[in-house]
Amino acid sequence: MxxxxxxxxxxxxxxxxxxxxxxxxxxxxxxxxxxxxxxxxxxxxxxxxxxxxxxxxxxxxxxxxxxxxxxxxxxxxxxxxxxxxxxxxxxxxxxxxxxxxxxxxxxxxxxxxxxxxxxxxxxxxxxxxxxxxxxxxxxxxxxxxxxxxxxxxxxxxxxxxxxxxxxxxxxxxxxxxxxxxxxxxxxxxxxxxxxxxxxxxxxxxxxxxxxxxxxxxxxxxxxxxxxxxxxxxxxxxxxxxxxxxxxxxxxxFLRTPLRFFGPLGFWTFLAGVLVDGFVVLRSYFFIHEPIHNQPSLFIGILLMIFGVQFIVTGLQSEMVRHYAFRSDEEYSIRQELD
Ligand SMILES: Nc1nc2c(ncn2[C@@H]2O[C@H](COP(=O)(O)OP(=O)(O)OP(=O)(O)O)[C@@H](O)[C@H]2O)c(=O)[nH]1
Ligand SMILES: [Mg+2]
Known part of the structure; x- marks a missing residue:
């Protein structure tokens, strides 16, 4: 007060x-x-x-x-x-x-x-x-x-x-x-x-x-x-x-947000694919159990979802960048001799 x-x-x-x-x-x-x-x-x-x-x-x-x-x-x-x-x-x-x-x-x-x-x-x-x-x-x-x-x-x-x-x-x-x-x-x-x-x-x-x-x-x-x-x-x-x-x-990365989010998304997605690939192969060849009984399956799925999310975020950021673009802000001039 x-x-x-x-x-x-x-x-x-x-x-x-x-x-x-x-x-x-x-x-x-x-x-x-x-x-x-x-x-x-x-x-x-x-x-x-x-x-x-x-x-x-x-x-x-x-x-x-x-x-x-x-x-x-x-x-x-x-x-x-x-x-x-x-x-x-x-x-x-x-x-x-x-x-x-x-x-x-x-x-x-x-x-x-x-x-x-x-x-x-x-x-x-x-x-x-x-x-x-x-x-x-x-x-x-x-x-x-x-x-x-x-x-x-x-x-x-x-x-x-x-x-x-x-x-x-x-x-x-x-x-x-x-x-x-x-x-x-x-x-x-x-x-x-x-x-x-x-x-x-x-x-x-x-x-x-x-x-x-x-x-x-x-x-x-x-x-x-x-x-x-x-x-x-x-x-x-x-x-x-x-x-x-x-x-x-x-x-x-302000100028090129997809270059930041793209690789991040790609590697996260790939990690998800590898985890789930491992889960499927292991249950099929070794432990002979349904995959939905294995918690790692969900980790793999989550990683894949995050991966896609990162890429979508990158694309959205590119959209913002595109509309906020101002050509005179792309460089900084020290001197000009005309
Ligand atoms: N306008 C404004 N000035 C601030 C603010 N906080 C600190 N200052 C000013 O910034 C200067 C430095 O603040 P200090 O509190 O001395 O911070 P410092 O020098 O990092 O820390 P000390 O070494 O502990 O004194 C002083 O002139 C403060 O009055 C603020 O929120 N607004
Ligand atoms: Mg001070």
Missing amino acids: PQIEEISKTVIEPQTLPVSSPLQKVALSFVVPVLNEDMNVRPLFEKLAVQLAGLQQTYEVIFVDDGSTDTTFAMLTKLHEEFPGVVRVIRFRRQFGKTPALVAGFSRCQGEIVFTMDGDLQDDPDEIPNFLAKLEEGYDLVSGWKFPRLDPISKTFPSKIFNGLVSFTTGVHLHDINNGFKAYRREIIEDSHLKLYGDFHRFVPIMAHWRGFRVAEIKVKHHPRTYGVSKFGARRFARGLIDLLNVLFLTT
């Missing part, structure tokens, strides 16, 4: 933020998703401002407040008033998640280079020049690798497994895929293929790599959390594994 009251409170408040800002073009955009980080947003902005003043580049910081229930939004409003044109704020009506928050920031940011950063003061703005230097080398996406990592083993161990699995299955060898500190060239976030939903924000490097963008990693300092609480938990880890399976499927 208190949650419903909370939601209705936010809905009736006037939305004070413009959807698109009449700001001038900037060189660097920082998209910072925040959820209940009221003690962190101001120190983060101040650290960023000091670092960026040294770089002499125009910049904007877009905070995306994901329905925080503390005073985050009030803090952000103050910052916005103090630094108009530099601090921009997007406030969601309720919590929608980190991926939608980043998507909202991406769709509004103006910089040629876009950074994402956590809003919990754990990422160090001192690293910004290193990200820029790596992009200069010709990379399109640079991902931070927290090194040395200062988290407890309860966090680093699952993370190691997850990163190892992602690296092994996708061929994108990053050590710290979940790190929120990343820098992107604008082309990546504008790529029509970058469809971010669920918790897919962490897989952007995989999708970008698959689209032919050049992905690199640099070691970054990080700090323990001083204020606020972590939103990381076991559930996020479990969801990460499911999302990984999804991303693997999308980046490998």
Whole structure:
């Protein structure tokens, strides 16, 4: 009940933020998703401002407040008033998640280079020049690798497994895929293929790599959390594994689903035929018992049914693919010389 009251409170408040800002073009955009980080947003902005003043580049910081229930939004409003044109704020009506928050920031940011950063003061703005230097080398996406990592083993161990699995299955060898500190060239976030939903924000490097963008990693300092609480938990880890399976499927067989389901169906069906063939031969030649008395018969039948189902699923997926086909999404152009 208190949650419903909370939601209705936010809905009736006037939305004070413009959807698109009449700001001038900037060189660097920082998209910072925040959820209940009221003690962190101001120190983060101040650290960023000091670092960026040294770089002499125009910049904007877009905070995306994901329905925080503390005073985050009030803090952000103050910052916005103090630094108009530099601090921009997007406030969601309720919590929608980190991926939608980043998507909202991406769709509004103006910089040629876009950074994402956590809003919990754990990422160090001192690293910004290193990200820029790596992009200069010709990379399109640079991902931070927290090194040395200062988290407890309860966090680093699952993370190691997850990163190892992602690296092994996708061929994108990053050590710290979940790190929120990343820098992107604008082309990546504008790529029509970058469809971010669920918790897919962490897989952007995989999708970008698959689209032919050049992905690199640099070691970054990080700090323990001083204020606020972590939103990381076991559930996020479990969801990460499911999302990984999804991303693997999308980046490998999305284009040709029957190539995935076809062989799967064929081999399953064949296994069923072999099992039942064995059952028939054994009862006829050796045990002289009716085949319906043998449980293996039903395993064989099930395998055959599954096999057919897989093939039908493959055909249906091909149908979806056929109707969703867009020729301009079949490739990704780096350069054109006319
Ligand atoms: N918009 C939005 N931001 C989120 C959400 N969950 C976490 N964040 C933000 O993402 C950043 C990282 O969140 P943390 O809770 O610190 O997660 P973490 O860094 O993986 O975990 P710790 O190392 O334990 O802090 C912070 O800026 C959070 O405010 C969410 O559901 N929505
Ligand atoms: Mg954190």
